Amino acid sequence: DSGVTQTPKHLITATGQRVTLRCSPRSGDLSVYWYQQSLDQGLQFLIQYYNGEERAKGNILERFSAQQFPDLHSELNLSSLELGDSALYFCASSAVARYRGGNTIYFGEGSWLTVV
Amino acid sequence: SQQGEEDPQALSIQEGENATMNCSYKTSINNLQWYRQNSGRGLVHLILIRSNEREKHSGRLRVTLDTSKKSSSLLITASRAADTASYFCATAAFSGAGSYQLTFGKGTKLSVIP
Numbered sequence: 147d148s149g150v151t152q153t154p155k156h157l158i159t160a161t162g163q164r165v166t167l168r169c170s171p172r173s174g175d176l177s178v179y180w181y182q183q184s185l186d187q188g189l190q191f192l193i194q195y196y197n198g199e200e201r202a203k204g205n206i207l208e209r210f211s212a213q214q215f216p217d218l219h220s221e222l223n224l225s226s227l228e229l230g231d232s233a234l235y236f237c238a239s240s241a242v243a244r245y246r247g248g249n250t251i252y253f254g255e256g257s258w259l260t261v262v
Numbered sequence: 263s264q265q266g267e268e269d270p271q272a273l274s275i276q277e278g279e280n281a282t283m284n285c286s287y288k289t290s291i292n293n294l295q296w297y298r299q300n301s302g303r304g305l306v307h308l309i310l311i312r313s314n315e316r317e318k319h320s321g322r323l324r325v326t327l328d329t330s331k332k333s334s335s336l337l338i339t340a341s342r343a344a345d346t347a348s349y350f351c352a353t354a355a356f357s358g359a360g361s362y363q364l365t366f367g368k369g370t371k372l373s374v375i376p
Contacts, residue, residue, distance in 0.1 A: 148304070179363065189350065189366035202361030236305065240362070247312035248292040248354050251364055255304035 149173065150254035152237050158260045164225040167257045171218055171239030177201070178220040179240075179251065180212055184233040195220060227261045234258055267367050268351060274373040281338040283370040285351030286331075294327055294334050295364065297350045305350070308336075343376045 149172035159165055171178050180192040182205075191204035195214035206212075209227075214220040224231060238253040269284045285294070296308040311318045311327045311334065318325050324337040338345055348371050352364040 148307070177362065181364075181366075188368050189352075191363050191365065194361055194363055196360055202357070202363055204363070234302070238305075238364075246292055246356065247314070248310075248356065248362060250295065250307055250310050251352075251354070252307055253297070253305035258302075 148252040148254060150237055150239050150252050152235075152254035152257050154257055155255065156258045156260075158262060159227060161227055161229060161261055163227050163261075164223065165227065165259065167222040167224070167235055167237070167259075169220045169222070169237030169239075169254060171220070171237070172241075172252055175239035175241050175252075176218065177240045177242070178214050178218070179238040180206075180220070180222050181236040181238065181253075182233045183236060183256070184230075189236075192222070224259070227259075229261050232259055232261045268349070268370045270370060271368065272371045272373070274375065275341055277341060277343055277374055277376050279341055281341050281345070281372055281374070283336045283349050283351075283372070285334045285336070285367055287334075287351075287353045287365075287367075288332065289353075289355065291329075291353040291355050292362075293354045294325075295352045295354060296323075296325060296334075296336050297352060298347045299350065299369070300347045308349075338372075341372075341374045343374050346372060346374045348372070 151170040176197045192206040194202040212222045234256045240251045293312045295310045297305040348369040350369045352366045
């Protein structure tokens with residue numbers, strides 16, 4: 147158990163709909179990351195938050211948005227869903243890096259999204 | 263976009279044999295992390311090696327890093343059927359404004375035959 151909790155584990159929704167994925171990071175971790183894993187694109191970085199502020203953006207579509215709340219949990223909102231958005235969405239977290247070597251990034255079990 | 267490239271893409275070995283997976287990357291890194299993923303499941307962190315380290319061990323795992331060649335290898339000794347999974351290398355780098363992120367390769371699918 148990595149300590150990163152994601153809900154829901156599975157969801158099925160129709161094209162055009164909107165869903166929200168939720169993530170609770172490991173206790174004390176200030177950084178939260180979202181990744182998408184699909185068969186054709188592999189593991190793609192979407193976005194990083196640090197203590198409530200956006201720190202980096204990757205291949206995140208404009209239809210997708212995220213936020214990190216004061217209690218450090220994060221949500222990824224996916225709207226106007228398309229069939230191609232079907233994927234495994236991961237949340238991850240890490241502690242503040244105390245030196246330039248960086249820290250381990252721990253992943254949750256993921257949320258399986260199927261768009262039909 | 264993928265930074266790391268694992269080699270081979272698939273590997274099939276007998277239980278008890280050693281498995282070696284390689285990873286190459288393109289840009290400067292702060293560390294490199296290896297993960298395991300059982301089919302359709304979460305990413306389990308295996309080991310982190312920092313850019314100033316050359317080798318690390320954890321149980322049956324041995325990881326090497328050659329920053330001059332921009333490559334890393336993961337060796338699993340005395341493999342078990344339970345090691346069957348996909349293995350990913352991911353490079354981590356700090357960039358401006360405090361961002362720190364992993365960039366993944368496509369993974370090596372390891373099958374250990376009992």
